Amino acid sequence: MKSAAYEEFALAPGLIQLNHASYGLTSRQVMIEAERIRGHIESDPTRHLGTELTERLTAQTTLTATTFGIDPDRTTLCTNATSGAAAIIESLPLAGDDTVVVLDTEYSSIQRAWELACAKTGARLIIISVSLPFHGPQQLLDELEARVPDSVTYLQMSLISSSAAIRLPVADISQWVRRRGGQLILDAAHGPGHIPMAPTEWGVTAMFGTLHKWLPTLRPVGFLWLAPELTAQVRPAEVSLTWDSPDLIERFSWPGTFDPVPRLCLDTAIAQWNRWRGGDQFSYCEKVADNASDAITGLGARPTATTEYLPPRMRSFILDGVTVAEVKAALHPADVRTWVGPGPAGECLLRISTHIYNDQHDIETLTTRIQEVLAR
Known part of the structure; x- marks a missing residue:
């Protein structure tokens, strides 16, 4: 029973x-709220998908960021982890003499995105093996020292690796990247609602992830967090009507005609998540x-x-x-x-x-x- x-x-x-970690699972309560919101939008889409939508998305973003201890001014909602990663990889400067380091435990599409970016610019891409079983940062740091001879531009890693399910030592790797003059990009798909996130404390430059994995909300909905120097620089991969907005949230609020309901259900999902946590x-x-x-x-x-x-x-x-x-x-x-x-x-x-x-x-x-x- x-x-x-x-x-x-x-x-x-x-x-x-x-297999909750693959797609998450929407709760019945959120599904009911989603239908209510959807009916509201369809009652007057000209109004509810206009300026009002950006205001509602701002409120949802602020609640989400505050709930998980990250700065709302540096956070925006996006479609999913893939769209967040694409925005970062497409927006960051990359030249032929740059070096990108990616751990081989990264999600395959993220690895592929960096491969394409490096192929386009001529930048060097180094894939670093993470030995399994994982025993701690030293084995990874030794591999980095052995495989990466000089400076680093970007290093891509996960907070929790997807397939191997390793809670990686982000702060230790971040220190190594900074010593090599580079910036750390963090895939936090398995962070929100699962483990605490502290990108500023860890020395992360940019972080992306999903909210539909560990919150009971509709899919897809993701998030993007940026260090202050990147908030004006990172743009959505798709050029839409709000692409030029100086406001980070508004910039990502309209990726062409889309379904905003998953984002607008976040307050209901967070309330339910808080109830589970409190119990x-x-x-x-x-x-x-x-x-x-x-x-x-x-x-x-x-x-x-x-x-x-x-x-x-x-x-x-x-x-x-x-x-x-x-x-x-x-x-x-x-x-x-x-x-x-x-x-x-x-x-x-x-x-x-x-x-x-x-x-x-x-x-x-x-x-x-x-x-x-x-x-x-």
């Missing part, structure tokens, strides 16, 4: 959703994730990082001796949803993420299926 928390979402009966429901999620780690490593799987670099509600494991296809074939018929895919070196990774609708039974079902695969 599923808990009451399960009923707050529209998940199919019996489905075991341990210690996230603490329970973390215990479920810890139990999953114990159970899956007990089968012989290897965690991708030592304990201090594990995110609270995301865990990834290296499954030796099996293929991605074999693991997917075992999980899908049992209605168990996780992320399974290749790691940076081609190893088979299994990533789980827990949310308030998960319980110990979910972990037991997952563990049984993984045990069957590993025993073949």
Whole structure:
């Protein structure tokens, strides 16, 4: 019997959703509010998609930034992490004698965006391997020292790597980048609603991410945070009517005709998220994730990082001796949803993420299926 928390979402009966980190999940409460907002907009779109929209988006941006401890004057909403990354990569100056460093644990589309930018300008691109399991900053710093001979223009890394689910040591890497004269660009897709963010304290120059992964809001909705020297420089990748606006929020408020409802639902999603947090429901999620780690490593799987670099509600494991296809074939018929895919070196990774609708039974079902695969 599923808990009451399960009923707050529209998940199919019996489905075991341990892949929250891929797409998030909209709550029923937010879906109801979204339909109300959508009806309001359709009652008079000329008015509600005009100046009034920018005012409402400003309020939502301020609430979001304040909730997660970042400066509202340096923050704007955008379509998703991809659009935020594109705005940064397209806007930052890059020349033929520049060097861009990207960790190989970065999301594939972000890696590809930097590849295209460097190919266009002739800049040098260096991909740095992050060894799995990850044991701490020193192994990564040693690799950087060995592979990057001189100055750095930009380094791209994640707050929490997507596939490998490593909570990376941002401050340590940022210090290294600054010593090399460069700037750090942070992918914080798995930050808001999951772990604290402190880009100024870490020495980050620009940060982008999503809000629909760990908040129960509609998808897609993302955010962009910029250091003061970049707030006037970074522009949306698409040239729209507000592209020239001196105001950061207005500049990103109209990417052509679009659906603003996901952004306008953020206040409802944040209120619900605050209720869950106040009720210690996230603490329970973390215990479920810890139990999953114990159970899956007990089968012989290897965690991708030592304990201090594990995110609270995301865990990834290296499954030796099996293929991605074999693991997917075992999980899908049992209605168990996780992320399974290749790691940076081609190893088979299994990533789980827990949310308030998960319980110990979910972990037991997952563990049984993984045990069957590993025993073949």
